[in-house]
Amino acid sequence: MSKTIFITGASRGFGKIWAEAFLKRGDKVVATARDINKLDHLVKEYGDSILTIQLDVNNRAAGFAAIKKAKEHFGSLDVVINNAGYGLFGTIEETSEEQAREQLETNVFGLLWITQAAIPVMREQGFGHIIQVSSVLGVVTLPILGIYTASKFAVEGLSESLAAEVKDFGIKITLVEPNTFSTDWYNTSAIHTDRIEAYDQLKESFYGNMTEDSIGKPEATVDAVLQLADNENPPLRLFLGKMAYPWTKYIYEERLKSWEEWSEVSAAAHG
Structure with a gap:
């Protein structure tokens, strides 16, 4: 049975690849982008199976309107993939106020607005799956990408809390955490x-x-994302790529070691 998939940032990178993969297997896709002309080839090939919507995720009202249009057009909303975002490269000291605010505006608030718009639709229909494109840099850190990392840590915390809030409505949440891939992001x-x-x-x-x-x-x-979209009991978190898990495992072992070494000081601070 075909699904209706809503994807932000669908004109390039992961969004474009995944949109085409869903269409190829017979799903309905709502593909949003700032420039929907870049999606013309998909419209030409897949016709009525794809609905393109011009969207800047930073515009909350436009995000709500896009979700409403998607539901009205295809009748349901099975999967929402919050993929829109970009990377800000530079040290913390080098980052301007405008750059920091714009990074958080798109990567955190843009994702939040689409999520808020999708929840009531999914709650009413009694099912749905929201897939948040985070990053391995939502669980570990690197220099040079501090503000980007901060945005993905925010997405992780927001989405884990959200999963507990909406599980009784039949809504599933998954954080997809890629390591570095050769997309336009880099x-x-x-x-x-x-x-x-x-x-x-x-x-x-x-x-x-x-x-x-x-x-x-x-x-x-592609195969991992298709499996994720089809799974009745999807994980809260899914790494993409072979580098993410061993790196995170090492970092968390080091963190646990440090917390253990200072555990007596921590306990004494309780009073």
Whole structure:
């Protein structure tokens, strides 16, 4: 039985690849993007199976209108994939107020508005699955991507709380946490801060550690996302890529070790 899939940021990267994969197997897709002209080839090939909507996720009212239009057009809303977002590259000191606010506006608030719009629709129909595209950088950190990481940590906390709030309505929540993939996120869609020379060596080391083997192929994520959308009992979290789990495992083992070493001090602070 075909599903209705709503995807933000569907004009490139993961969003475009996943939208086409859902269409190819016979699902209905609501594909949103700032520039829907980039989706013309999908409309030409899949016709009535796809509805394109021009959307800037930062516009809360437009997000609610897009969800309403999707429901009215296809009759139901099975899966919402909050994929829209971008990466801000630069150190904390280098980041301007405007850059920091815009990063959080899109990656956190844009996702929040679409989520808020989808919940009442799914609650009324008694089912639904919201897939939040987070990142491995929502659970571990790197230098040079501090504000981006902060945005994904926010998405993680928001979505885990949300899962507990909506589970009795038949609504499932999943955080998808990719490691680095060769999408536009790392290239043309990225925003870079102005340079402070003191960080040049750190940046050289950061970019030098990117090896071909550590960067995943976006097309390889399709089977995982299709399985996720079809699962009756989906996980709260799903890594994408082979680098994310071992890295996170190591980092959390180190964190637990540190908390254990300071546990007596922590307990004494309770009073």
